[in-house]
Amino acid sequence: MTSLMRAEFRKLARPLVWGSVLAVAGFCVLLTWGAANNARDGLARPRIPDVCGHAATAQCRHVIAQAHAAARAAAAATSTLAQPGEIGHVAAGMLASLPGLLLIALVAGGHWGGEWGLRTIRQLLSRQGHRGLVLTAKWLTIWCAGVAAMLSCWVVLMLAGPLIAAGAGLPAAHGGLWAGLGSSAAAAGRAALVLGLFATVATAAGTVGRGQLATTAITAGVFVLALLLAGIASVGRISPALFVQAWMGFPANGYLPTSFWSRSAGSGQPIGQLAGLAWMSVTAAIAGLLARWRFAADVTA
Amino acid sequence: MDVIACTRLTKRFGATVAVDRLDLRVGAGQVYGFLGPNGAGKTTTIRMLLGLIAPTGGAIELLGGRLPDPRLTARTGSMIEEPAFYPWLTGRQNLQVLAATSGGVPAQEIGRVLGLTGLSGAASRKVRTYSQGMRQRLGIAAAMLGRPPLLIIDEPTNGLDPSGIRDIRELLRELAGDGTTIFLSSHLLAEVEQVCDRVAVIVRGRLVDEGPPAGLGVIRRQVRVVVDPADAGTAARLLDRWPAERQPGGAGHELLVRHDSGRDVNAALVAGGIIAESVIVEQPRLEDRFLELTAEEEIRHDLADAG
Numbered sequence: 001m002t003s004l005m006r007a008e009f010r011k012l013a014r015p016l017v018w019g020s021v022l023a024v025a026g027f028c029v030l031l032t033w034g035a036a037n038n039a040r041d042g043l044a045r046p047r048i049p050d051v052c053g054h055a056a057t058a059q060c061r062h063v064i065a066q067a068h069a070a071a072r073a074a075a076a077a078t079s080t081l082a083q084p085g086e087i088g089h090v091a092a093g094m095l096a097s098l099p100g101l102l103l104i105a106l107v108a109g110g111h112w113g114g115e116w117g118l119r120t121i122r123q124l125l126s127r128q129g130h131r132g133l134v135l136t137a138k139w140l141t142i143w144c145a146g147v148a149a150m151l152s153c154w155v156v157l158m159l160a161g162p163l164i165a166a167g168a169g170l171p172a173a174h175g176g177l178w179a180g181l182g183s184s185a186a187a188a189g190r191a192a193l194v195l196g197l198f199a200t201v202a203t204a205a206g207t208v209g210r211g212q213l214a215t216t217a218i219t220a221g222v223f224v225l226a227l228l229l230a231g232i233a234s235v236g237r238i239s240p241a242l243f244v245q246a247w248m249g250f251p252a253n254g255y256l257p258t259s260f261w262s263r264s265a266g267s268g269q270p271i272g273q274l275a276g277l278a279w280m281s282v283t284a285a286i287a288g289l290l291a292r293w294r295f296a297a298d299v300t301a
Numbered sequence: 302m303d304v305i306a307c308t309r310l311t312k313r314f315g316a317t318v319a320v321d322r323l324d325l326r327v328g329a330g331q332v333y334g335f336l337g338p339n340g341a342g343k344t345t346t347i348r349m350l351l352g353l354i355a356p357t358g359g360a361i362e363l364l365g366g367r368l369p370d371p372r373l374t375a376r377t378g379s380m381i382e383e384p385a386f387y388p389w390l391t392g393r394q395n396l397q398v399l400a401a402t403s404g405g406v407p408a409q410e411i412g413r414v415l416g417l418t419g420l421s422g423a424a425s426r427k428v429r430t431y432s433q434g435m436r437q438r439l440g441i442a443a444a445m446l447g448r449p450p451l452l453i454i455d456e457p458t459n460g461l462d463p464s465g466i467r468d469i470r471e472l473l474r475e476l477a478g479d480g481t482t483i484f485l486s487s488h489l490l491a492e493v494e495q496v497c498d499r500v501a502v503i504v505r506g507r508l509v510d511e512g513p514p515a516g517l518g519v520i521r522r523q524v525r526v527v528v529d530p531a532d533a534g535t536a537a538r539l540l541d542r543w544p545a546e547r548q549p550g551g552a553g554h555e556l557l558v559r560h561d562s563g564r565d566v567n568a569a570l571v572a573g574g575i576i577a578e579s580v581i582v583e584q585p586r587l588e589d590r591f592l593e594l595t596a597e598e599e600i601r602h603d604l605a606d607a608g
Contacts (some may be wrong), residue, residue, distance in 0.1 A: 007401035050583045119385040123443065126351040126379050127403035130373025298354035 085180020093258035106204030114214025148194035207294035246276025311358035334497035384440025388429035433460035
């Protein structure tokens with residue numbers, strides 16, 4: 001297995017994977033920069049209703065004060081989240097939501113579906129006929145690519161976040177580095193399990209699609225469908241998107257978006273965090289069994 | 302000991318029978334040719350030998366053990382159809398990846414197979430820059446990695462120039478000399494004639510002939526008769542006890558008689574008062590025999606369908 005993993009990691013080191021990780025890291029930086037600019041603009045121009053623009057009533061003075069307070073709070077929260085300790089939440093949230101899903105779908109498409117597209121699956125299976133081992137190695141490498149992307153994002157954001165916050169003129173952040181790191185590490189741990197679920201579905205998608213584009217499309221399609229289902233009251237509770245939402249505890253709104261998930265999954269059908277984990281495990285087990293069953297079939301590539 | 306033993310091996314895809322009760326025996330150290338037209342079931346058979354697809358019926362023994370057994374297929378070097386590689390890796394890296402997939406080989410083994418296939422100079426280039434011939438050589442190098450006791454190779458000289466073809470044929474003979482068993486699927490009958498010890502011919506998934514290449518031709522010898530054009534009609538009448546055909550372009554005085562004795566043919570002509578210009582017993586090349594067998598099987602199949 002060690003030797004097989006070495007081979008799989010060697011294959012994983014390719015432009016497609018580097019490019020995808022770079023794109024996700026760049027997206028995280030852009031998102032932080034955008035959020036910092038929004039907070040700066042909010043400070044400069046708080047959201048004051050037009051009706052209070054010229055009126056000097058007591059009610060308007062109260063509303064204006066509230067708007068300034070809200071803008072200061074948003075700027076302070078954004079500044080705090082942009083600090084090296086806390087910014088791990090952004091990396092974890094992004095990788096456990098649509099950007100991470102897209103990364104896993106692309107990596108799985110190239111690394112697993114591509115074995116059929118390039119027809120290298122014949123060499124692979126004639127040299128390593130233990131198909132369970134091959135599946136495990138593929139799953140593990142796809143998952144590792146996701147986790148590595150998350151850690152890369154975190155490192156990039158640790159360097160870029162404080163600079164972006166300072167550049168936007170946000171107020172100095174308060175809060176301990178170590179407490180922030182601990183909180184971020186917990187979020188990253190939860191995200192790693194979500195990436196495991198994405199990787200399991202992607203591995204199953206490879207055995208069903210048996211091609212690069214098909215694997216990418218099926219992986220992304222399954223979760224986009226799950227997100228759509230999560231918004232439907234009658235079936236939302238059985239949607240894997242809701243399980244991810246519950247496990248990660250994504251807020252419906254935030255000053256700096258920490259995921260691209262909750263707005264689609266909605267927040268009106270709450271299930272507990274552990275229930276989310278349990279149902280994620282069930283979903284992964286079903287995907288794993290599907291992968292084993294499909295991969296036992298003839299390989300005619 | 303048989304290195305490959307297939308017993309009533311069958312593979313169906315829905316209603317289509319791709320391989321039909323195939324019996325094959327390949328002895329240790331042999332270079333065994335596997336011939337058949339497109340769609341005959343050659344590749345399906347090879348895929349079953351390598352554990353890529355499961356037989357519908359029958360049994361396969363490989364290297365003394367019964368399939369399915371991943372340990373046995375991992376001990377087999379193979380190249381199926383066009384060799385496939387990871388284009389973003391170099392030739393050497395591709396071999397390293399393949400070696401690691403099956404448990405690893407000593408570092409010098411990769412250098413050895415690159416040297417044998419003449420790829421040492423190109424080993425550091427990305428495979429996407431390789432010509433088809435270089436990919437073919439790399440495919441053979443990959444099959445030889447780790448000195449497997451059995452090589453299963455499909456069309457090994459595709460895309461190679463004449464000197465490359467000669468090199469690969471010599472290499473295959475050398476490997477066979479060292480005790481490696483080679484199962485060679487090819488449509489180049491000359492290649493099979495030159496390289497193989499035994500040949501199996503498969504048509505519509507069924508084994509239709511098997512034996513040494515020369516033996517396949519001996520089964521049906523033929524006699525080429527040239528007579529004076531004025532005697533052509535009489536000669537044809539005298540020889541009509543055997544199937545015969547006039548050769549196109551022979552100005553009507555050349556006959557090809559489906560019989561294995563030149564003495565019989567000549568005696569029949571002489572008894573009828575015809576002196577032949579020449580009577581030559583020909584041993585058809587394997588290519589002719591192969592086409593003949595294929596046609597016979599097609600007719601038999603068509604008749605079975607009609608019946």
